[in-house]
Amino acid sequence: MIVGIPKEIKAQENRVSMTPGAVSALVRAGNEVVVQRGAGTGSGLPDAEYKAAGARLASAEAAWKADLVVKVKEPVAKEYRYLRPGLTLFTYLHLAACEELAHELMRAKVTAIAYETVTGPDGHLPLLTPMSEVAGRMAPQVGAFYLEKWLGGRGILLGGVPGVAPGSVVILGGGVVGVNAAKIALGLGAQVTILDISHNRLQYLDDVFGGRLVTLASNEPNIRKAASFADLLIGAVLITGAKAPRLITREILSTMKQGSVIVDVSVDQGGCVETIKPTTHKDPVYTVDGVLHYGVANMPGAVPRTSTFALVNQTLPYALRLAKDGLSALRADPGLAQGLSTHQGALTCPAAGEALGVKAVTPEAALR
Numbered sequence: 001m002i003v004g005i006p007k008e009i010k011a012q013e014n015r016v017s018m019t020p021g022a023v024s025a026l027v028r029a030g031n032e033v034v035v036q037r038g039a040g041t042g043s044g045l046p047d048a049e050y051k052a053a054g055a056r057l058a059s060a061e062a063a064w065k066a067d068l069v070v071k072v073k074e075p076v077a078k079e080y081r082y083l084r085p086g087l088t089l090f091t092y093l094h095l096a097a098c099e100e101l102a103h104e105l106m107r108a109k110v111t112a113i114a115y116e117t118v119t120g121p122d123g124h125l126p127l128l129t130p131m132s133e134v135a136g137r138m139a140p141q142v143g144a145f146y147l148e149k150w151l152g153g154r155g156i157l158l159g160g161v162p163g164v165a166p167g168s169v170v171i172l173g174g175g176v177v178g179v180n181a182a183k184i185a186l187g188l189g190a191q192v193t194i195l196d197i198s199h200n201r202l203q204y205l206d207d208v209f210g211g212r213l214v215t216l217a218s219n220e221p222n223i224r225k226a227a228s229f230a231d232l233l234i235g236a237v238l239i240t241g242a243k244a245p246r247l248i249t250r251e252i253l254s255t256m257k258q259g260s261v262i263v264d265v266s267v268d269q270g271g272c273v274e275t276i277k278p279t280t281h282k283d284p285v286y287t288v289d290g291v292l293h294y295g296v297a298n299m300p301g302a303v304p305r306t307s308t309f310a311l312v313n314q315t316l317p318y319a320l321r322l323a324k325d326g327l328s329a330l331r332a333d334p335g336l337a338q339g340l341s342t343h344q345g346a347l348t349c350p351a352a353g354e355a356l357g358v359k360a361v362t363p364e365a366a367l368r
Contacts, residue, residue, distance in 0.1 A: 001323045002032045004066025005055070007039040010073045012281035014042025014304035015311065017070040017091070020049040022316045027054035031323045036063040043308040067326075070319055072311065073298060074101055083108035090315070090322060092116055092131075093341050096243045096355035097270040105342040111327070115315065117240055117349060118339035125240065127318070127339075129176050130310035132265075134300040136180025136236065139263045140169060140188060142299070143232035146261045146285060146292050153292060154259035156231045159189025166190050170226045172218065172247055172272055173236035174201045177265050179208075181234050186212055193226055223247050228255045235264035235272040242351035243270040250274050250289075258290040268297040270355075330367055337363040 003026055005018050016039050018026070023033045035055040037047055047057055056062075063069070064082035071091035075083065083089075083104060093114035095102040105112045115127035125132075140158070147167065149155035160166030169185040171178045174196035182205075185192045192213040196202055202215040216222045227233060227248060233256070237244045244266040253275055264276040271277075275288045279295040281302055286293055300307035318336060321329040330337040340363040341349045353360025 001068055001326070002034060002066040003319070003323055004063035004069040005033065005035040005039055006060055006063040006069065006071060006079075007036040008042075008072050008301075009078060010076055010298060010301075013073055013298055013301045015072040015301055015308045016040040016043050016045060016304075017072050017312070017315070018319070019043075019308060019312050020045060020053040020055075022312050022319070023050055023055045024053040025316060025320065026323060029320055029324060032056065034058050034063045034066055036060050039063075040308075043304040045308070068319070068323055070315070072308075073301075074098060075104075080104050080108075083110050085109040087111065088322065088326070089113065090115070090319060092268075094268045095341055095347075095349060095352040097268060099356050102342070102347060102352065102356055102358065106345050106347060109345045110342055111340070111344075112342040113322070113330075113336070113339040114341045114349070115339065117341070117351075118318065119240075119335040121335060127311075127314050128238075130314050131300045131307065132176035132238075133180050134303065134307050134310060135265045136177035137184050138299050138302070139177070139181045139234045139236075139265055140185040140190070140232065142284075142294055143169070143234065143261045143263045144188060146294060147231060147259075149259075151292075152259065152285075152287060153261055154231060154257060156259075158185070158232065167231040168193070168229050169232045169234065170230035171195070171234045171236055172223070173238065173266075174198070174205050174215075175236060175238055177236035177238070178234070179205070181236060181265075182209065182213055185232075185234075190232075193230075195222060195226060218247070224252050224255065227252050228257075230256065231260050233260065233262045235262065235266045235276070237266045237272040238269065240351065243355040244272045246272060246274050248273040248275075253291055254289050256289070256291050259292070261292045261294065263294045265299065267295045271295065327367065330363070334364075337367060339363075340366060343367070 147153035158167040
């Protein structure tokens with residue numbers, strides 16, 4: 001099979017979908033790999049390394065003409081012209097928050113497989129996890145920075161100093177993002193409160209962190225109370241394939257401290273804050289009701305080398321199977337099939353269909 005690796009063109013996105021080592025594995029498996037010139041530059045991976053690994057260096061058009069195109073982020077408008085019948089696209093998609101892209105993929109009859117809904121044998125999300133780990137660990141760092149007064153923050157040092165209380169970090173969601181955010185926030189010396197809807201998850205978090213953080217059931221009264229004392233609020237909510245629920249309403253936002261900061265990691269799924277909107281690394285924050293909002297939808301793109309290697313560690317085995325077996329790989333692996341988002345003009349992610357008001361079929365039905 002011909003595998004294409006285009007350069008990412010989303011704003012300030014420096015990750016690349018395959019490392020030279022991964023390209024070498026694909027070539028050894030009998031595939032032809034076409035890498036767009038400069039695709040790995042942002043991650044410190046020069047063209048010469050891809051060529052040495054057996055890739056053919058070419059233009060964006062040539063990379064997109066491949067049978068299987070592997071990317072990091074969803075296609076943007078400038079790339080829609082490359083979408084076509086017979087193309088298999090393997091990347092992050094987040095269609096529940098991107099209606100235009102969903103319709104473009106259906107119109108072009110692309111077989112689109114979303115990293116974020118591929119499911120492991122135990123129900124976890126193996127291709128979402130590495131970037132959730134990165135974004136979770138970044139969130140307290142980003143929040144701590146924007147709490148500085150000169151940037152519009154409250155002038156709070158999250159760790160405090162002897163005789164002065166540390167800052168308060170509230171995390172909505174106790175999944176992979178939330179756990180990693182808690183690790184870093186606690187390491188900075190902050191007071192940490194984490195909310196989740198699952199009592200079992202809260203028990204687990206209490207055990208893992210040895211009582212060093214406060215756990216609260218995620219309900220409206222507790223969210224309201226926690227938001228009111230947060231210096232930094234981190235949105236870490238995920239419903240697989242669906243839009244994130246709006247937990248921080250405009251009315252709750254009005255009760256937050258002036259100069260407090262929101263980092264909504266779930267913004268790529270629509271966000272859990274009513275007033276959040278996607279931003280870029282170049283222009284990452286804006287203020288509503290005196291509260292700084294950070295809504296960068298590709299946070300791991302700021303640390304592309306770490307992120308690229310972490311992502312490829314997980315995606316390469318799936319890419320090898322797709323390159324070897326095509327659609328048969330989906331039929332043989334129900335977990336991989338859960339990543340199927342569009343196929344032959346149909347939307348095949350029911351959760352995205354519900355969010356978009358579009359009729360969807362299950363991946364299993366689409367693959368019959």
